[in-house]
Amino acid sequence: MNRTLFLLIIILYLNCINYSQTIELDINNTNSKLASLFSLSGEKLTFVDSITTSKTGQFSFSNENLQTGFYRFSFDNHKSITFLNDGDDIEITADAENISESLQAINSEGNKLYYEFVKLNKDYKTKTELIQLILSRYPPNDDYYDLSKQKLNKLQYDYNQFVNITSQQEPMSFIARYIKSSQLPVISTDLPLEEQLDYLKKHSLDNVDFNDDELINSDCFTNKSIEYLTYFRNPQLPLGLLEKEFQKAVDTLLTKASVNIFVYQHVADYLVDGFKKFGFDNVVDYIIENYVVKDDLCLDEQTENSLQNRINQSKLLTIGKIAPNIILPDETGNEINLEEIKADKLLLIFYASWCPHCKDLLPEIHKLYKEKNNLEVVAISLDEKKEDWISFISENKLDWINLSDLKGWESKAGQDYYIYATPTMFLLDSELNIIGKPIDISELTLLLN
Structure with a gap:
């Protein structure tokens, strides 16, 4: 090989291995010399590194181990800047007093597109919602109606132009794929208002690539999930019916996400975490039983730990399994053995006197109990004070089998049945096989009929 050519190859090789990506952030109006870097996945932040500087507000660092995706730079007591790491050098400037309006990417095309997309999304959503409101109120033959419709068409055209053309010059880049999947749905102005919600339920996820697991390192899938759930939210519905609506949305989201196991688990x-925070326990149970347990999904460790009893109950106490035996004292102190109770059907209900839902549900079950000759009820209280338990029995005239060891959540029966909330019901047959796990009086009535 020619000696000159050989030396040239060596120099090029050394240049490649010595290259280290640089990330610089220049922040005005801050006294901070310390910041933290977090990786972003959905709504979860994972600490990556601490960053210090000798010059106030001027941060520079390199990290060869950063994977492609979004990161959050945090400073000044929870002020933050989100940026995309796609392997290119990054230089970002901002004013700490008004980050969203001042944020600029100097030499990173990926971040330039990202910040432009964030701003465009916000403007598009605000303006289209206002124009849709006008179109819903004005008569179609009014000149202002036509003017508003033209304005909406122009907004939609400009939005589609950016999403489908401007941002797609390098279609395989992370930012191009992110924008393609994260775009807001665009509804034809010719579609009647009363048909738009149904259209959104059917088509708002059409552009989301659920098979692109690298997008887990962003807020794409979580943003699209919460957007999709809003189409099923109806504040006028009672809780039970609202949960049924959310279950429909969950089915669509998780069926689409199931094309990729990593995206499936992420969504x-x-x-699960979101519905748990907002108290939609029946939706959490629905997801665990129909997806997490059925497909053996691995959830985030923190989420899984907080839901372990739910998961165990769904896995181990399934329909057809024999219910664990229970030996507990009744209100007079006599020990009752579940296996010795003879009944065609037996309802186990775990409750507590302080539980609001229990106060509503148990009197309803008692009415049903009086109507059904072949039904026995064993009500297990998770109270810790005997006077509270006895008072509840007396006030509600509960003349069925009442049991409790007054150990609260530490009750052996509660632990054997992985009780994580009250009320919880199990319907058993004469052989103590589990034949149903009703969540309310209507489901129990259907099972008994």
């Missing part, structure tokens, strides 16, 4: 974890 399932987000939905």
Whole structure:
């Protein structure tokens, strides 16, 4: 090989291995010399590194181990800047007093597109919602109606132009794929208002690539999930019916996400965590039983730990399994053995006197109990004070089998049945096989009929 050519190859090789990506952030109006870097996945932040500087507000660092995706730079007591790491050098400037308006990417095309997309999304959503409101109120033959419709068409055209053309010059880049999947749905102005919600339920996820697991390192899938759930939210519905609506949305989201196991687990974890925070326990149970347990999904460790009893109950106490035996004292102190109770059907209900839902549900079950000759009820209280338990029995005239060891959540029966909330019901047959796990009086009535 020619000696000159050989030396040239060596120099090029050394230049490649010595190259280290640089990330610089220049922040005005801050006294901070210390910041933290977090990786972003959905709504979860994972600490990556601490960053210090000798010059106030001027941060520079390199990290060869950063994977492609979004990161959050945090400073000044929870002020933050989100940026995309796609392997290119990054230089970002901002004013700490008004980050969203001042944020600029100097030499990173990926971040330039990202910040432009964030701003465009916000403007597009605000303006289209206002124009849709006008179109819903004005008569179609009014000149202002036509003017508003033209304005909406122009907004949609400009939005589609950016999403489908401007941002797609390098279609395989992370930012191009992110924008393609994260775009807001665009509804034809010719579609009647009363048909738009149904259209959104059917088509708002059409552009999301659920098979692109690298997008887990962003807020794409979580943003699209919460957007999709809003189409099923109806504040006028009672809780039970609202949960049924959310279950429909969950089915669509998780069925689409199931094309990729990593995306599937990511979306399932987000939905479980979100519904748990907002108290939609029946939706959480629905996801665990129909997706997490059925497909053996691995949730985030923190989420899984907090839901372990739910998961165990769904896995181990399934329909057809024999219910664990229970030996507990009744209100007079006599020990009752579940295996010795003879009944065609037996309802186990775990409750507590302080539980609001229990106060509503148990009197309803008692009415049903009086109507059904072949039904026995064993009500197990998770109270810790005997006077509270006895008072509840007396006030509600509960003349069925009442049991408790007054150990609260530490009750052996509660632990054997992985009780994580009250009320919880199990319907058993004469052989103590589990034949149903009703969540309310209507489901119990259907099972008994």
